[in-house]
Amino acid sequence: MPLEVQGKFVSQKINKVRWIPEEYVETKCFFTGSWDDDINTIKVWTLDNPDEDDEVDYPHELSSYPVEGDVTQIKFTDKNKIAVSLSNGDVKVLEISVYDKKLPLKELFHFKKLHNYGKEKCSCTSLDTLEGDIATVGEDGNVNILSGRRGEITRTIKEADSCSLHSVCFIKHNEAITGNLRGHMKIWDLRSSENKPAASFLLAGDELAATCIIHHPTQPHIILAGSESGSLAVWDLRMNAFPTSLVNAHTAGVNEMQFHPENPHKLITCSVSGELWEWNMEAMTKSSKGPDSQLVTWMPLDDKSSMMVNSLISALHKSINTLHCDKGRILCGADNEAIYLVKNFKY
């Protein structure tokens, strides 16, 4: 079946979308988080057709949870719990009922002004979760590690960076990587009490921000970062310092990327230029022996022609801020105040 794209205008710029995982049935519900509006909200939606005369399902709003500031990130800490970072510096852990998704979201923990410039407000720009732990970063340059189960701050790295941090990703349970406004990446050993990074390197020489970081689902030592300039950098942490490859991809900043959960060879990225791309990473991830019999995992820099990139929807006029895939369906949220559902995606 060909790709099918379905849009819905929701009257708010969507910064994050997340499918809500289901145990035995196809996922139907998802979260959206908005930004840049007078009052921003986290909404729960479901796909259905109330009239039953259509064969197509349309998103319908189930509940709405207003928040202060912009929603900057949503990640699951558990199957029905999400950690939400907000631009007023707060972090919230919210729970959605397993049985009735229409019920309003329940606030489990609220970390008020987790990130701050003293009394002044400061945005919590991103967070990542791993098995109930939450790592948050903010414009104040601090890193906080929270326990999503107990609702405590377990560790704070003060002034982890002298500029604002914009992205964070857990590499291992005790290791996280952060990226700042200048594309300076730092790896933190969370066990050490010293506030010094275990390693640091630059994304590119252009002094532009690292907007998102993810790691490869099956090879966690492989890290990908998206840049404000639209390029994509790949590191093999076994030999860090320089990116193994730096690909000029989108024409404007990469907003979010995700490896397809069912097929780690597929990477999906979205950008400020309004593009949604699918990458075939098979060629890039193939292991081969290098000249010095070292394992070379990622393709060499000069071999970019073999990369397979497909555009999934015709470019929008506004930024696509977020994407989330679930099997053959990809959700994305954009600055034209719409959410798009791409169906029949082959993975």
Add this chain to the structure above:
Amino acid sequence: MNSSSFAFGAVQDRALTANTAKTFVLPDKCFKKYVGCAWGRGNKFTIYPYSHTESKTPNAAENSENKLLSIRQDVLLFRPILRRLVNESNGTYLSLQKAAETAKNSDNQVEFLKLSRQFRSIIRVCIESLQKASEQELNSDDRNTSSSYITIFFSIECIWHLCEILFVDSIPGDVVMPYLLEWVRFNFPCHEQTAGKLLEACERGAEDDKDYWDTVIGMIVQGRVDVARALLKLHSQGESNDFKLVDNSLRSMPVYNVYGGISTGEFQILWKHWQAECRSKLSSGVLSSQPKLELIIRLITGEYKAFESIRGRYSSWFDLLGGWVMFTAPWSRRHELGAAASACAGMAPGRTKLDDMVRALLEGDLHQLIHEIQQISDNGWFATHLTDMLFHCGKLKILDDHHNNVTAKVRESLILEYGSLLMEHKSLWSVGLSYLATVPPEGLRRAELILERIPIDTEAKAMRIVAEAKKYGIAGIAPSLSRCLCARHLQARRLGAALCWAVRARCPGAAQRAAHAALRHYTQAASLAARDLLLTAGPAVLLSDALLFLGKYCDFHRLYNSREFKKAGDLLVSLITSKIAPDYFWKTLLLDTLALLERDEPVFTSKDTYEIMLCLELKPSNLEAEKADLLRLALARNLARTALAEGEDPGEQ
């Protein structure tokens, strides 16, 4: 200001007089004698009590009554339900600009028609969602506002559809009659359900239904002759001669078709002949026993009085327009509809705004039309999009008083107005920007001015504004915005962030200020700010002398801490001798040499030592006498050591 209404916070006030200017009553007594006013961003202003004479004795009781009143335009389009319309139509608008770009080389009428339909479907969706919302509305006030919106968008749809028929679509031979009938059926459906019901039942004696005759007549004036004939057959006397006679007349009515193979002239002869036949049936009086049938014949012969007699059954004359054209001059071309419009409009007194618009449209007076639709209180959405559509289709020609063609100017001013309005909104600014960007150069300049004034609370927003501005080639935004953020961080003594934004701004001045702040901070707190930034800054440090110095000095610390004393010493000497250090930093630099002078291994050569000595003596005011003496001693000792060592090994010299 062409505002429809104002909102004072939550309190809405009605206009008292509605002539050219509107009067609004302020909710409280806000000022006694004089009042001042200050404009804010967009259509927003603040009024405040203002006194010409400065009161020398501030009276607390008097001041407590003083209030600042912030007043803004209440914009319909900013309501969530209509924001969908704004966003969706923005996409179509941008596609239209693209299509117009390609149409410069080739004819692109089909694409324009497609986009025009897209606009209409967007309006339809909007009407539907408004209807749904108004059904769910519990509050009667809210329901009333919803229904007034529905009325607005219904008339917009109606006008757009007619415009599409008359000016966007390419109609074979320009014979608009079938399209006009379609327009009537689509926008003013009536009797359709009854007709469907009667035909479905398919029972004789359908005239028992009280709406039977109204339905038959309705079908006739909508030009649905087949349906009317089928309905007539359901009459219990359907087999009678009178009915057969009418049926025959209806059946034999010549239908004009451009591709019919006959010219208009020939057709007109056929038509006149048929009409004469019908009239002879009337005058013979065979139908006098059946007034309803007689009415049908009078209608299909295009008798004005007959149309006038049924006008009262319809809410507007648009219902009759299709039938009137069909039965008087079915060969009418688009520019010949004015007469039909005035004939139909004249059937009943009274006129509404919609009447004026439709008449202007049928008369082909697009200037008047645009003037009229600007009065619709949709904040210019319709006027902007329709004007743009007609402009690109090449159908718009507006002359000013001196007969200059001002079409492009009219379009531009509408788009500018609409775009600027949207840019006021917290979320819709990017939509507004994409409108302004389509009318360079004025639009881009306006956009630049507005973008600079958008409040920025997060870096994410700053980065998005910069990215959007870059997309449209507004180069000035990125540096000015970065400079602004740099200044903000600098004021709050967040030196790392300030340096970072100064570098992003590529602004030597800002970099200079931030670097000086960092250096001064070091002289006071003895800790170096933004070490991570400075060590990785690369060529960016070349922006300003101070930044370069700071970067080098930071490098000196790195070398010193990693115990590379020789290299650190060389760097320090080069910093001292280059004389780029700011005055307040000399003290620090000179004292830094002390630590290196005291090392077991000599770090400085005798030549270096002389240089340091020279500087020390040239800038005596920087050091307290005690410290200066200490340094002199250390320098002297180092000189002694190195002079000896260098003397032993002349090769090194």
